């Protein structure tokens with residue numbers, strides 16, 4: 001297998017974009033990533049596009065072909081373009097497919113993109129589409145919602161480990177603070193613990209400010225074999241590990257409701273592949289679709305002992321400048337969570353950090369970063385480790 | 391959910407019928423075709439559960455799922471049956487009374503209805519034992 005490098009990245013704006021279409025935002029990100037890489041578009045050998053639910057959000061399937069077409073890569077060039085779906089982990093998984101295509105030697109210059117346009121439907125319809133990432137026949141039918149499933153995780157975490165609503169609120173406060181320094185973020189205003197605790201209850205114990213919002217957005221990266229990456233960029237970022245794991249589709253079938261075993265397995269596989277430990281990681285973008293999810297993620301990946309994720313957050317160890325910087329981009333919470341795009345946006349953030357291009361949210365001297373993207377309530381987890389040094 | 395998709399599982403939903411793997415002596419509800427532990431070595435048979443169980447974790451849903459608006463706030467929980475399996479169910483009780491470890495028993499209730507077709511779905515919910 002060949003080493004693989006990232007040579008170009010770009011996010012569209014994230015937010016509620018009433019005036020822009022699905023194809024507008026994905027072309028913005030895709031063209032931006034190609035421009036950033038210095039590759040000419042006709043050199044692309046393939047595209048992998050993460051998208052969870054174009055069918056339900058914009059009544060459009062056949063997303064791979066649509067994006068190749070509107071990126072100007074279909075006529076004459078006929079660049080192959082493949083849609084990848086794993087609920088909210090669709091982006092992370094599209095990136096993994098692209099990495100494997102280059103690593104295998106089958107393709108050289110490859111784009112991985114992710115996109116979701118969620119505000120063209122009502123928030124009720126958007127929630128129903130998202131709920132399809134859980135078990136429709138045995139969870140959805142009982143009135144389960146996504147916040148409801150994570151609320152049951154939160155309730156049990158509080159019961160078993162004494163995690164508090166204040167500690168969960170601290171996740172949101174930190175991520176909004178980081179997001180305030182990210183030009184693409186949906187929310188750029190800092191918030192307080194009190195504003196989280198006083199926001200309306202969605203699914204007890206989760207308030208609306210414990211939840212990531214409904215968002216439009218697209219992200220794209222361009223990959224090349226490490227051997228030729230320097231032909232295009234002075235700052236290639238290398239992929240040290242790619243890992244994926246599955247777990248039960250329904251929350252009720254998990255071994256332990258407070259542990260996402262798919263995250264544990266994917267994290268372990270990634271560390272083994274990179275020959276690294278948590279001590280080597282300067283920053284990590286984790287899947288904070290809800291505040292409790294970030295607490296579980298830092299425990300599942302080994303940054304915090306089981307049950308101590310809330311305490312670690314409260315003590316500031318996951319802030320920029322702390323033991324490990326978690327969600328420097330603002331995470332899903334402040335950037336917004338366009339489900340298919342999130343996993344690629346995480347890769348864009350880590351790349352910008354490792355290049356030293358993260359502005360006011362820069363982690364000093366960042367050498368190694370990690371991404372962690374979860375589908376559903378934990379049925380899929382995708383983890384990557386990226387580094388400045390090959 | 392489509393009528394056919396619901397009716398296919400009617401016997402399981404109405405009567406708490408799941409499965410039992412004779413190879414590893416593990417019970418499953420919702421039912422499974424393949425034992426997740428023994429995989430193809432598992433020998434699956436039908437099993438009707440006795441009914442009672444306890445709440446493993448729960449939430450009170452204030453922002454309801456589509457079609458459940460008139461029920462909010464409602465208690466959603468993960469119930470562990472005395473034979474072992476866990477599944478998601480609504481707990482019909484005062485939200486303030488719900489707690490982890492609460493003993494519960496099944497009741498036959500309306501779960502919901504299918505939009506404009508008006509087909510009513512029934513199944514099992516739980517109440518304090």
Ligand SMILES: [Zn+2]
Nearest residue numbers: 411414425428
């Ligand atoms: Zn078995």
